[in-house]
Amino acid sequence: MAGILVFGEIKDGKLKKVSREALSIGRKLAEAAGGDVAAFASDRNVAGEAGRYGAKKLFVANVGPYTTELYAAVLEQAIVQMQPAVVLFGATSNGRDLAPRVAARLKAGVASDADRLEWRGGKLIARRPVYSGKAYATVEVSGTCAIATTRPNAFPAEESQGGAAEVVEIAVPRIEAKAKLAGTKASEAGEMSIAEADIIVAGGRGLKEAANFSLIRDLAHAIGGAVGASRATVDAGWIDHQHQVGQTGRVVSPNLYIAAGISGAIQHLAGMSSSKHIIAINKDSEAPIFRVADLGIVGDLFQIVPALTEEVKKLKAH
Amino acid sequence: MNSVVCIAQVPDTEARIKIAGDGRRIDETGIKFIVSPYDEYALEEAIRVKDAKGGDVTVISFGPDRVQQALRECLARGATKALHVKGETAEADSLGIAEVLAAAIRSVPHDLVFFGKQGVGTDNSLVGPMVAELLGYPQINVVTHFEAGEGKVTAHREIEGAEEIIEAPMPAVVTAQKGLNEPRYASLKGIMAAKKIPIDSKSVSDLGLQDSEIFNQRVITVKLELPPEKQPGRKIDGGDAAAAAREIVKYIREEAKAL
Numbered sequence: 001m002a003g004i005l006v007f008g009e010i011k012d013g014k015l016k017k018v019s020r021e022a023l024s025i026g027r028k029l030a031e032a033a034g035g036d037v038a039a040f041a042s043d044r045n046v047a048g049e050a051g052r053y054g055a056k057k058l059f060v061a062n063v064g065p066y067t068t069e070l071y072a073a074v075l076e077q078a079i080v081q082m083q084p085a086v087v088l089f090g091a092t093s094n095g096r097d098l099a100p101r102v103a104a105r106l107k108a109g110v111a112s113d114a115d116r117l118e119w120r121g122g123k124l125i126a127r128r129p130v131y132s133g134k135a136y137a138t139v140e141v142s143g144t145c146a147i148a149t150t151r152p153n154a155f156p157a158e159e160s161q162g163g164a165a166e167v168v169e170i171a172v173p174r175i176e177a178k179a180k181l182a183g184t185k186a187s188e189a190g191e192m193s194i195a196e197a198d199i200i201v202a203g204g205r206g207l208k209e210a211a212n213f214s215l216i217r218d219l220a221h222a223i224g225g226a227v228g229a230s231r232a233t234v235d236a237g238w239i240d241h242q243h244q245v246g247q248t249g250r251v252v253s254p255n256l257y258i259a260a261g262i263s264g265a266i267q268h269l270a271g272m273s274s275s276k277h278i279i280a281i282n283k284d285s286e287a288p289i290f291r292v293a294d295l296g297i298v299g300d301l302f303q304i305v306p307a308l309t310e311e312v313k314k315l316k317a318h
Numbered sequence: 319m320n321s322v323v324c325i326a327q328v329p330d331t332e333a334r335i336k337i338a339g340d341g342r343r344i345d346e347t348g349i350k351f352i353v354s355p356y357d358e359y360a361l362e363e364a365i366r367v368k369d370a371k372g373g374d375v376t377v378i379s380f381g382p383d384r385v386q387q388a389l390r391e392c393l394a395r396g397a398t399k400a401l402h403v404k405g406e407t408a409e410a411d412s413l414g415i416a417e418v419l420a421a422a423i424r425s426v427p428h429d430l431v432f433f434g435k436q437g438v439g440t441d442n443s444l445v446g447p448m449v450a451e452l453l454g455y456p457q458i459n460v461v462t463h464f465e466a467g468e469g470k471v472t473a474h475r476e477i478e479g480a481e482e483i484i485e486a487p488m489p490a491v492v493t494a495q496k497g498l499n500e501p502r503y504a505s506l507k508g509i510m511a512a513k514k515i516p517i518d519s520k521s522v523s524d525l526g527l528q529d530s531e532i533f534n535q536r537v538i539t540v541k542l543e544l545p546p547e548k549q550p551g552r553k554i555d556g557g558d559a560a561a562a563a564r565e566i567v568k569y570i571r572e573e574a575k576a577l
Contacts, residue, residue, distance in 0.1 A: 068447075068456070068457055068459075069456065072451070092478065093459075093460065093475075093476065093477040093478055094477065096443050096459075097447060097457070097459045097460075099444075100412070100443070100444040100445075100446075100447035100448045100451070101447045101448070101450065101451045101457065103413060103444070103448065104413060104416060104447070104448040104449075104451035104452050105451055107413065107536075108413075108536065109411055109413065109535070109536030109537035110412060110413075110442070110444055110537065111537065112441065112442045112443055112444060113441065125540075128441075129441065130439065130440055130441055130542070131329070131335045131344075131439050131441070132331075132438070132441065133545065134334075134335040134544070134545070135335050135337070135344070135542055135543065135544055135545070136542070136543050136544075136545060137539050137541070137542050138539070138540050138541040138542075138543075139537050139538060139539050139540065140537070140538050140540055141536060141537050142536060142538075143535075143536045177456075178455070178456035178486050178487055178490075179456035179457065179458060179484050179485070179486035179490070180484065180485050180486070181482055181483070181484060182472070182483045182484065182485045183482070183483040184480055184481070184482050184483070185480065185481050185483070186479065186480045191479055192479065193478035193479045195478055196478065198576070199576055223570075223576075223577070234496075240497075241462075241495070241496045241497040242476060244496075247331045247438060248331065248355050248356070248438065248496055249496075251441075255574055255576060256570060256574040256576045258566075266332070266334070267331055267332075270545075273545065273548055274545070276574070277569075277570075277573055277574035277576075278551075279566055279569065279570075281556065281562075285553070290550060290553055291548070291550050292548045292550070293550065293551055293553075294551035294552070294569075294573070295551055295552055295554070295565075295566065295569045295573075296550070296551065296552065296553035296554070297553075297554055297555075297556040297562050297565075297566065298553060298554070298555055298556055299555065299556020299557060299559065299562055300556070300559070303556075303559035304556050304559045304562050304563060304566075306559075307559040307560050307562070307563035308562075308563040308566050308567070310563070311560075311563040311564060311566075311567045312567060312577065315567060315571075315577055316577075
C-alpha cells in the first residue's frame with residue numbers, strides 16, 4: 001500500500017475547492033507515506049486540473065450524478081486497483097455520505113472532518129473537532145487503508161508543477177442500485193452553502209424579527225458570502241436550518257465571519273471560533289461574542305450593517 | 319411496519335467540556351447525558367410511521383449502563399420495545415459500533431432503520447451509512463422529509479444549497495436531519511406506561527461478536543484537548559455607523575484580504 005487517493009467532486013465542470021484542498025494535503029501525506037497522489041472523478045475533463053494540484057493519475061468512470069451505491073462500487077474498484085495507504089474525501093454532503101459506506105466495505109477506519117493530517121509511523125494521524133468544536137481529538141487511523149474526510153477551508157489549495165493526470169478508465173460495475181435519485185430541488189434560490197464558504201455573514205436574535213434577515217442577506221450578497229444564523233433564530237423559524245452555525249448546525253471555519261446581533265452562546269462560539277477573521281457587531285459590550293472577535297463593534301446593527309453594505313458596494317463599484 | 323431507531327446518549331449540548339486525567343476522554347463528572355438531538359427526529363419519524371401503519375418501534379442503544387436512561391425516555395415518548403447492548407463505546411470506533419448495531423438490528427424484525435444524522439459530541443456522522451453497508455441496505459442520509467409507502471420510501475436528502483429526492487425499497491436506512499419533524503415530549507401517561515416495558519439487555523458476545531473485534535480497532539483517540547483560548551481583538555464604539563462601517567471595511571481589506 002502506498003499513495004493517496006482523493007475522491008474528486010465536480011461542480012460546474014471543475015474540481016470543487018474542497019477536492020483541490022484534499023489533493024494539496026494529499027501531496028504532503030504522500031511525501032511521508034510514499035507513492036503518488038491519484039484522484040477519482042466522474043469526468044475526464046478535470047484531468048488537467050487534478051494534475052495541477054498534484055494527481056499523477058485520474059481514475060474515471062462514467063457514473064453520472066452522485067448516488068451512494070454506484071459510487072461506492074466504482075470507488076472500491078479504484079481502491080482495489082491502486083491499493084492506496086490513504087483515501088481522502090472532502091467533508092461535503094456527498095463525501096460524508098460515501099466515505100463511511102466505502103469504509104464499511106473495506107473494513108477501514110475513518111477520521112471525519114479532519115482539520116490537520118499527517119502520516120507518521122505507518123499511521124494516519126488526524127485532528128478533528130468534537131463536541132461541535134468545544135474540543136479537538138487527535139486520532140490514529142491504522143489498518144490496510146486509512147480514510148479521512150477533510151474539513152472545507154482547513155487545508156490550503158496549492159498548485160504543484162504537475163502536468164495533466166494520466167486518465168485510467170474504470171468500468172462501471174453492473175450493480176442494481178437500490179436507492180435511486182428521483183429529482184433535485186433547489187432549497188432556496190441561489191443561496192450559497194455555509195459549509196464551504198470563504199465568507200459568512202451571520203445574524204442572531206438581535207435582528208428582532210425574521211424580515212430583518214434581509215439586512216444580513218444584503219450584506220452577504222454585496223460581499224459575496226453565505227448567510228449564517230444562530231440557533232435561536234432557526235428555532236424561532238426566522239430562517240432555514242441549513243444556515244445554522246454551531247452545535248446541531250455546522251461547524252465552520254471561513255476566512256471571514258461577520259456576526260451581527262449574535263450574543264455568542266457557547267454552542268455558537270464552538271461552531272465558528274476557528275474562523276480566521278471574526279468581526280462582531282453587537283449593542284451589548286459584554287456579549288460573549290466579543291471574546292472571540294478580532295474586531296468588535298459595540299453599536300446598533302440596524303445602523304451599522306446597512307452602512308457596511310453601502311461601503312462594500314461602493315468599493316466593489318470601483 | 320416495524321422500525322428500529324438507533325439511539326446514542328451524549329453529553330448535554332449545554333455542557334462545558336472538561337478533559338479527563340488520561341488526556342483522551344472527557345471528564346464525565348457532573349455531566350448530564352441526553353438522547354442525541356438528531357436521534358429525537360429519528361425517533362419521532364418512526365413513531366409517526368407506527369401511528370399511521372402499525373407495528374413496533376424498537377429503540378437500540380450500545381453503551382454503558384447509563385444508556386438505559388435514554389432508552390427509557392424513548393419508550394416514554396412512544397417507542398414500544400428497547401434493546402440495550404452493553405459496552406464501553408468510548409473504546410470502540412464507528413465501524414465497531416456499526417458492527418454491533420448491525421448485529422442487534424438483525425435480531426429484531428424491521429422494515430426501516432432510523433438514525434440521527436450524527437451523534438452530537440463525537441460528531442463523526444459515520445455509523446448510519448456503515449450499518450447500511452453492513453446490512454446491504456440502501457441509505458438516505460441527512461433527511462429533511464420522509465414518506466413511507468408500500469414497500470418503499472421516498473425521502474428528501476439535504477445537500478449543499480439543494481435537496482435530492484431519493485426513492486428506495488425497504489428495508490432502508492434513513493438518517494434524520496433537524497427540521498424533519500417536531501419531536502413530541504413524553505406524556506405523563508407515556509412515562510407511566512414506559513415503566514412497565516422491560517429493556518432487553520445483551521452483551522456483544524450474545525450477538526455473536528467478540529470484544530476483540532469491536533474495541534480498540536482501527537481508529538484510536540490518542541489525545542483530547544480544548545481549543546486554544548483566543549485573544550480578544552480590538553473593540554471599538556460604533557456610535558457613528560458610517561465611521562464604523564469604514565473601519566470594518568479597512569479591516570476586511572487589510573487583515574482578511576477579502577475585498
